[in-house]
Amino acid sequence: MAQGTIKHPGINLGTHHRHAHDKAETVVFGFWVFLMSDLIIFGLMFANYITQLPGTAGGPGPKDLFTLGSAFTQTMILLASSVTFGMASLALKYERGKGALLGWLAVTLLLGAIFLGLELRDFSDMFSKGAYPSRSGFLSGFFGLVPLHGLHVTSGIIWGLVLMMQIVTLGLTTPVKTRLLRFGLFWHFLDVVWIGIFSVVYLGGLA
Amino acid sequence: MSDRETEYRRELRSYLTGLALALILTLIPFGVVAWAGWSTGAALWLIAAFALAQIVVHFRFFLHIDLSQQKREDLQLILFTVLLLAIMAAGTIWIMANLYTRMM
Numbered sequence: 001m002a003q004g005t006i007k008h009p010g011i012n013l014g015t016h017h018r019h020a021h022d023k024a025e026t027v028v029f030g031f032w033v034f035l036m037s038d039l040i041i042f043g044l045m046f047a048n049y050i051t052q053l054p055g056t057a058g059g060p061g062p063k064d065l066f067t068l069g070s071a072f073t074q075t076m077i078l079l080a081s082s083v084t085f086g087m088a089s090l091a092l093k094y095e096r097g098k099g100a101l102l103g104w105l106a107v108t109l110l111l112g113a114i115f116l117g118l119e120l121r122d123f124s125d126m127f128s129k130g131a132y133p134s135r136s137g138f139l140s141g142f143f144g145l146v147p148l149h150g151l152h153v154t155s156g157i158i159w160g161l162v163l164m165m166q167i168v169t170l171g172l173t174t175p176v177k178t179r180l181l182r183f184g185l186f187w188h189f190l191d192v193v194w195i196g197i198f199s200v201v202y203l204g205g206l207a
Numbered sequence: 208m209s210d211r212e213t214e215y216r217r218e219l220r221s222y223l224t225g226l227a228l229a230l231i232l233t234l235i236p237f238g239v240v241a242w243a244g245w246s247t248g249a250a251l252w253l254i255a256a257f258a259l260a261q262i263v264v265h266f267r268f269f270l271h272i273d274l275s276q277q278k279r280e281d282l283q284l285i286l287f288t289v290l291l292l293a294i295m296a297a298g299t300i301w302i303m304a305n306l307y308t309r310m311m
Contacts, residue, residue, distance in 0.1 A: 029280070036287075068237065082269055196262075
């Protein structure tokens with residue numbers, strides 16, 4: 001295959017980007033180790049949420065608080081942002097020009113911001129129904145898990161904006177390219193965690 | 208260059224395949240919960256199965272990790288993480304559920 005060997009998770013730039021491709025192996029693997037430790041944190045937050053499910057303490061439960069439509073919209077938006085990031089990765093790998101790369105990144109981050117906006121609107125609806133984190137064990141579990149994902153998305157958006165500025169000011173140097181590879185892993189990883197959230201929290205809560 | 212163009216189209220198709228599969232695997236469980244009126248138990252099994260399938264799809268098409276690649280450490284790291292999670296998360300749920308039933 002023209003691409004040479006596969007060195008790390010995520011899209012591999014291939015021998016065409018020889019220097020960045022060589023550099024990527026160690027830094028991307030290191031970031032992958034971090035993501036797996038992050039997965040442990042999310043996994044334990046899921047476990048905590050599930051053990052707290054019966055603990056509504058007479059307060060509102062999943063069926064009073066969650067709406068399927070909103071969860072579905074957020075799922076679609078995050079999935080779309082994962083694919084648009086894929087387009088950005090391809091623009092980087094196949095050198096479709098900085099404009100294409102920046103454009104796809106901008107669309108990705110915009111979708112991330114819309115996702116966050118919808119999530120915050122859901123939280124404020126929950127607050128208006130008296131569903132605060134301190135209301136019950138169930139709500140503590142919920143607000144430990146779902147906003148943790150939201151915080152990750154927030155930091156992802158900030159990271160993405162910084163990278164876009166670096167693409168403009170520094171150009172597509174080797175460090176910028178490998179940062180984009182790591183950011184890609186982070187973004188796709190967040191969508192994987194979201195599969196768990198919509199399945200366990202929203203679909204599981206409304207089933 | 209045309210070689211690279213073919214490669215580009217192949218990878219683009221791979222992302223779009225991932226999108227199509229992810230859409231199917233999302234729409235069916237949402238549809239079942241919204242309209243099918245299954246029993247909670249049956250719906251939960253379906254949701255779990257489709258979630259696992261979608262996670263595999265994301266790993267394969269978006270994170271580019273599968274069984275055929277040369278670099279096996281990444282997959283082994285995932286499997287090790289899953290093992291740790293199985294012990295810690297499943298263990299937590301098991302113990303707490305057991306405690307909950309005994310307290311009732």
